[in-house]
Amino acid sequence: MEHEDFAADAAMFAHLRAMWREHDPEPAGLVDRMVAAVAVEDLTREYALLTMVEGEYAEVRGEGDTSTLQFSDGETSVPLHVTVTEDGDRRIDGWVDAAAVAVRLVQGDHERGTEPGEHGRFAFDGVRAGLTRVRLTVRGVGDEVREFQTPQFEV
Incomplete structure (x- = not known):
């Protein structure tokens, strides 16, 4: 039963990801900008x-x-x-x-x-x-x- 629940959840999340990518895709370069923003925040805190x-x-x-x-x-x-x-x-x-x-x-x-x-x-x-x-x-x-x-x- 747990395996079936996991498979159903995974399928639902895959469907949601596909829907959001089609209707509201992430801006180009978002991941790179977020990684850079977090790195700068860490440097500011640690520097x-x-x-x-x-x-x-x-x-x-x-x-x-x-x-x-x-x-x-x-x-x-x-x-x-x-x-x-x-x-x-x-x-x-x-x-x-x-x-x-x-x-x-x-x-x-x-x-x-x-x-x-x-x-x-x-x-x-x-x-x-x-x-x-x-x-x-x-x-x-x-x-x-x-x-x-x-x-x-x-x-």
């Missing part, structure tokens, strides 16, 4: 510019114990200062120029949060070396809450 901070911090590009990174998506900027501690772990000090509601540090499946302080300052101690991402929930214009996340970076 954050990563730069090494120039000037007085230029020397940290070597094998030193500190580095300074800056991420921005055009609305929110987040500079991060990464320091290698005596025990080999890292300390990450960050600042966000938007009203941060929550700050999370993500490494693989491990995620932990901290409360942003005055002037958007936050810090994470005991960070293991590896790929890392910072996720923030920020309050924007008109109290709109949105997510900001950095691309992964190595600490």
Whole structure:
């Protein structure tokens, strides 16, 4: 009985597809435009510019114990200062120029949060070396809450 129901449903859906293609066909290029629109939306959500901070911090590009990174998506900027501690772990000090509601540090499946302080300052101690991402929930214009996340970076 299930096989008959499935066959009947498949035949009905095939008939509906044929009817709609004849009476209201999809516009040429619709599928390509939709794929492009979804890809752009993903890029917009994921995109954050990563730069090494120039000037007085230029020397940290070597094998030193500190580095300074800056991420921005055009609305929110987040500079991060990464320091290698005596025990080999890292300390990450960050600042966000938007009203941060929550700050999370993500490494693989491990995620932990901290409360942003005055002037958007936050810090994470005991960070293991590896790929890392910072996720923030920020309050924007008109109290709109949105997510900001950095691309992964190595600490």
